[in-house]
Amino acid sequence: MHAIELEHVTKAFGRTVAVDGLNLEVPKGCVYGFIGPNGSGKTTTLRMIMRILVPDRGDIRVLGAPMDGATADGIGYMPEERGLYSRMKVRDLLRFYGRLKAGRDLRRDVDRWLERLELGTWGGKKIETLSKGMSQKVQFIATVVSRPEIVILDEPFTGLDPVNAEAIKDAILELRDQGTTVVFSTHDMGVAERMCDFIFMIFKGKKVLDGTLSQIQEQYGSDTIRIRCPEGAEALAGLPGIDKVTDFGQMQELRMTSSCDPHDVLTTVVSRTRVQSFEITRPSLHDIFLRIAGPAAREVNRA
Amino acid sequence: MRKALLLAAREYRASVRTKGFIIGLVIAPLFMGGSLIAYFLLKDRVDTKDKAIAIVDRSGIVAAAVVEAAEYRNANEIHDKETGRKTRPAYLVEIIAPQSGDLPAQRLELSDRVRRGTLHAFLDIGPDVLHPGGDPEGSRIAYYAKNAAMDDVRGWLTWPINNHLRKVRLVEAGLDAEAVQELFYWSGVEALGLVSVDEATGDIRDAAKASELQALLIPIVMMMLMFLMVMMSVPGMLHSVMEEKTQKIAEVLLGSISPSEFILGKLLGGIAVSLTTSAVYAIGAAVAVKVTGLGGYVPYHALPWFFSYMVLAIVMMGSIALAMGATCSEAKDAQSLNFPSLIPFLLPMFIYFPVAKEPLSSFAVVTSLIPTFTPLLMLLRLATPEAIPWWQPAAGLVGVLATTALFVWAGGRIFRVAILMQGTPPRLSHIVRWAVKG
Numbered sequence: 118m119h120a121i122e123l124e125h126v127t128k129a130f131g132r133t134v135a136v137d138g139l140n141l142e143v144p145k146g147c148v149y150g151f152i153g154p155n156g157s158g159k160t161t162t163l164r165m166i167m168r169i170l171v172p173d174r175g176d177i178r179v180l181g182a183p184m185d186g187a188t189a190d191g192i193g194y195m196p197e198e199r200g201l202y203s204r205m206k207v208r209d210l211l212r213f214y215g216r217l218k219a220g221r222d223l224r225r226d227v228d229r230w231l232e233r234l235e236l237g238t239w240g241g242k243k244i245e246t247l248s249k250g251m252s253q254k255v256q257f258i259a260t261v262v263s264r265p266e267i268v269i270l271d272e273p274f275t276g277l278d279p280v281n282a283e284a285i286k287d288a289i290l291e292l293r294d295q296g297t298t299v300v301f302s303t304h305d306m307g308v309a310e311r312m313c314d315f316i317f318m319i320f321k322g323k324k325v326l327d328g329t330l331s332q333i334q335e336q337y338g339s340d341t342i343r344i345r346c347p348e349g350a351e352a353l354a355g356l357p358g359i360d361k362v363t364d365f366g367q368m369q370e371l372r373m374t375s376s377c378d379p380h381d382v383l384t385t386v387v388s389r390t391r392v393q394s395f396e397i398t399r400p401s402l403h404d405i406f407l408r409i410a411g412p413a414a415r416e417v418n419r420a
Numbered sequence: 421m422r423k424a425l426l427l428a429a430r431e432y433r434a435s436v437r438t439k440g441f442i443i444g445l446v447i448a449p450l451f452m453g454g455s456l457i458a459y460f461l462l463k464d465r466v467d468t469k470d471k472a473i474a475i476v477d478r479s480g481i482v483a484a485a486v487v488e489a490a491e492y493r494n495a496n497e498i499h500d501k502e503t504g505r506k507t508r509p510a511y512l513v514e515i516i517a518p519q520s521g522d523l524p525a526q527r528l529e530l531s532d533r534v535r536r537g538t539l540h541a542f543l544d545i546g547p548d549v550l551h552p553g554g555d556p557e558g559s560r561i562a563y564y565a566k567n568a569a570m571d572d573v574r575g576w577l578t579w580p581i582n583n584h585l586r587k588v589r590l591v592e593a594g595l596d597a598e599a600v601q602e603l604f605y606w607s608g609v610e611a612l613g614l615v616s617v618d619e620a621t622g623d624i625r626d627a628a629k630a631s632e633l634q635a636l637l638i639p640i641v642m643m644m645l646m647f648l649m650v651m652m653s654v655p656g657m658l659h660s661v662m663e664e665k666t667q668k669i670a671e672v673l674l675g676s677i678s679p680s681e682f683i684l685g686k687l688l689g690g691i692a693v694s695l696t697t698s699a700v701y702a703i704g705a706a707v708a709v710k711v712t713g714l715g716g717y718v719p720y721h722a723l724p725w726f727f728s729y730m731v732l733a734i735v736m737m738g739s740i741a742l743a744m745g746a747t748c749s750e751a752k753d754a755q756s757l758n759f760p761s762l763i764p765f766l767l768p769m770f771i772y773f774p775v776a777k778e779p780l781s782s783f784a785v786v787t788s789l790i791p792t793f794t795p796l797l798m799l800l801r802l803a804t805p806e807a808i809p810w811w812q813p814a815a816g817l818v819g820v821l822a823t824t825a826l827f828v829w830a831g832g833r834i835f836r837v838a839i840l841m842q843g844t845p846p847r848l849s850h851i852v853r854w855a856v857k858g
Contacts, residue, residue, distance in 0.1 A: 169674045169840065194675030200668035204434070213430055217423055217676040259672070 118181040120145045120267050120298035121166055126175030128161055135161040137322035139175070143300060143315070148293050150313030151302035152402070154410045158322040159302045160197055163271050166300075167194050180266060190218050193265035197272045197302075199256045201244045207231070208240035211259055218263035230258040234284055250281045257285055261292060268292060270301035274308055286312060306403040316402065320410050334399035337408075341400045342371040342379055344386065345393040352390040356382055363404070370404065423677040424684040431689025435656060436696060444652060445700060468498075470510040471540035471573060474530055476518050478547040481588060482581055483515045486543075489580030511573065516542070531564060541565035541573055550585060613805060638717055639776050639803035642726060643768075643796050649698055649730050650765060650795070653690035654737045655758050661686065661745030661839075662754040670746075670839050679836045683828075687738045691731055698730065722802040725813055729795035729820065736792070736824040737765050739831030743851075746838035753845050764792035772800055779806045789816055791823035830855040 121143040128136045136158040143149045151159045164170040166177060168184040179188050202210055208227055215223035231237050234254045244252065253276060261268055273289070274282050289299050289312065303309050309316050310330055318326035326333050346352055350364040358377030363370040373379065379397050386392055400408070435441055473490075477483035490511040498508040519526040533539040544562040552559030561581065563574045583604065587597040612627040664670040673682060709715045744761045748754045759766075768775075768787070775784040779801040788797035794816035801808050837854040838846065846854075 164671075164840075167675050169671065189676065192675070194672070196668060196671040196675070198668040198671075200664070200670065200672035202434070202669060203667065213426070214672070214676070217426055217673075220422060256672075 118145070119143055119178075120147075120180060121300065122176075122178040123162070123166075124176045124178075126162075126165060126172045126177060128158075128165060128170060128172050134322050136165070136172075136319075139319070139322070139324055141317060141324065141327065143298060145298050146293065146296050147298060147314040148289065148312055149298070149300045150309040150316045151300065151319065152304070152306065152309055152316060152326075152406060153302075153319040157410070158319045160271055162319065163194075163269055163300070163302065166269060167192065190220075190263075191266045193218070193260035193263065193268040195256055195260040195268075195270045195273060197275070199252055201252060201256060201259075203245040204243060206241055206243055207236065207247070207255055210244060211255065211262055214259040215262045218265065223262050226262050226264070227258070230262055233288070234258060250277055253277055254281060254285070257288065261288070261297075265297070267298045267300065270299065272303060273301050274303060274305060306401065306406055310402045318406070318409065325409050326405070330402065333402070333405060337400045337405060339397055339399050340373045340375070341398050341404065342373065342382060343394070343396045343398055344369050344371060345395075346386065346390045347393070348390045353386065356385055358382060370401075372400070372404070421681075421684075424681040424688060427673070427677065427682065427685025428688035428692060431660065431686060432692040432696075434660075435653075435689065435693045441693075445697060466508060466572070468506050468509050470512055472512045472514060472538065473573060473577075474514045474516045474533070474539055474542035475545065476516045476526065476530070476542065477545045478518045479545050479549045481550060482545050482584060483513075485584035486577065486580050487513045487515065489583075493576075511576070514539075527564065534564065534566060541568070541571065543577060545581075549581075550588060635805060636776055638719065639779075639800045640772070642719070642722065642803040643772060643800040645698070645701060646726060646730055646733070646795055646799055647769065649694040650733050650737060651762075652697055653694045653734055654741045654762065654765075656693070657686055657690050657738050658741040658745040658748075658758055658761065659751075659754055661742050661835075662748040662751065665746060665839055666749060666751075674839070679839070680832060682839075683739070683742055683832055683835055686742055687735050690738050691734050694730060694734055698727070719803045719805075722799060725802055725817075726799055728817060729799055732817075732820045732824050733765065733795040736820065736827050737762060739824075739827040743831035743834035743838070743855075746835045747841075747846050747851060749842055749845060765795070768793045768796040768800075772797065776800055776804065779804045779808065785812060788812070789819060791816075791819040794820050 119142045121141070123139050123141040126136055126139045126141075127134065139158075139162065141162075151162070153159050161170060165172050166179065166184070168177075168189060177184060180191060182188055205213070208224075208231070211227040211230075212222060212224060215227060228237070228240070231240050234257070236251060236254060236258075239247065239251065244255065247255065253273075257270075257273065260270065268289075270289075273285055277285065286308070289301070293299055293314075313330070315329055316326060316333060317324065344353070345368050349366075350362055350369050353359075353362050353369055353371065356362075356371065358374050358381065359371045360374055361372040363372075371382065373382070383392070383395055386395075475483045475486055490513045494510040494512075498506055498510055500507050516526075516530070527542075527544065530539065530542040534541060542564050544560075544564065546558045546560040546562075548555065548558035549561060563571070563577065565571050565574070568574060586604070590597050590600060590603075615627045616625050617623070618625045661670070664673070670682075677685070705718075709718055740761050744757045745754060748757065771787060774781070775787060775797050778784060784797070784801055787793055788801055789812070790797075798808075798813050798816040802813055833856075834851055834854045838851075
């Protein structure tokens, strides 16, 4: 039994089809990453899983059963934009949200999570006095304090500084280790690569990627060269067999055509400049994302 | 239901713990009913500063009688008989000889004295006042003051002047004024309720005196209280939903509770706030009734109707407010929708007076059976001393129940669609479509 199953799920708003015939299976106890450009259907999909939006067509099953009130209590949901009563005190608010889900007072769990995320001294303060990062951590606690079997987080790292982002990341991984299924959406490809057991990409309402990072990269093969040289991108212009050069400043990424021989590339570059490092690798998630949803891909799609 | 109650409890605490609620609890009745109560309490309280009045009597027969009447009044009618405290101003009448030939100049001079404050007013009595008929100007009695139309002195002067003129006319007609004194006796008509039978003893019980307090003030105060209860909870619901939508709290809540539980929780919270407020006012009223001994005036039979109508009115108007709040994306949207969403409930405030004066009229019956008017107007009628046929409040209740069910159903459909929508506020046609099609 999967934690979440979507079968041919479709949702339209007026004439705009936000999610189009989506099939998805999220295994239990994993971290599942949703990626996709803005407006591609991530939030709509998450809202349909939460039953906040009703699909026009298709079935959604959570923990093997159609979603109902009882199933919803087993899911913690953190929306993209944070929703906290600004005039409530932190501890009171967390107890209120916890009681909504769990049906009992979760004072001890609330205190434990406040300590865990270094908010212990803020329990008696009003939400309106917290910084943005602290509010986000409070929202995260509100989502997980009832110990749900599934946690759905829409953009959990947006707006967090590295310290707070690390704290949330550690908490997510700890939840996963305890058996919780975590689904989150993100625009940070690095986070998705590092944290997710499975990655799912939605583009224009349709599934375009789904699998582990290795499985996804496998689809694209080892068509990427990462190279470092003193002259940078200037020395790499017009290389034969190279589709695209992406300049990261200290390092450049080259995408090879299918007929390209990396040895020929290395020979040509060496003839132009001194090569500091040369690595044949699989494309990054970032690169794959751009290949699917970047401006060039959109041009192709339009054509 | 558990989640709805939990949300209602939060709503309730969030409302009653604010300073605004406590202040509103005190201020609102002062604003709403204060002016009415103040009118009844203070209507007999007047400025006791003496008033100097000049009389230019060109007839030569009236001024002395006015002076005599004023002296009698000053001696007998301006002090409380028990305490001796002065309760009204003395009228100090000064007789001014008419200036022959230059009447306008004399009037101007006296007007200037009024402007300077050495006179309160002056009276100009025409030369033909005893036998009016020919030249209206000659029989004219003119009262000049800064605020002549609203001046109590003018009203008082009418009596001694006319009384004296009638006496003089009787004498001229050859009748002895003293002998026909009863001609001037004015018989008033006393207002009484109905004679009834004492159920305990079987004796016939005399009718009680009817008063403005019982006939008008108490019904209006009860209606105002109902108005206050609804106004203290329903606009708050609209703002609270708008806030929860704009601050994205609604989406978090909808991850835990269904839209129906959301709406139910809000409505229950609003009802709890109003019941708290009405309980506070009921305790205050009970104390006031005990202190003032006005218990006999309280229409206890109307109280169950008050609470029934109040709960339904909050649910009825609250459903609309919640739906409207869900359509708002900014505070200014909520401000612009607040009043229109309450109009169906507020309209009776413009027509209540004729209903209170004649609670059994066709107008009163028909308007009080319009469901959104029933909570205010039927209650108003029930609180009057008139016996309202039992079927009318019952029919009103059925109408309110049906309308409440309709409003909850339509409000819920609008709420579900609108709560997650962002951007431009929807047009009325959209809202109607959501209500009809969901």
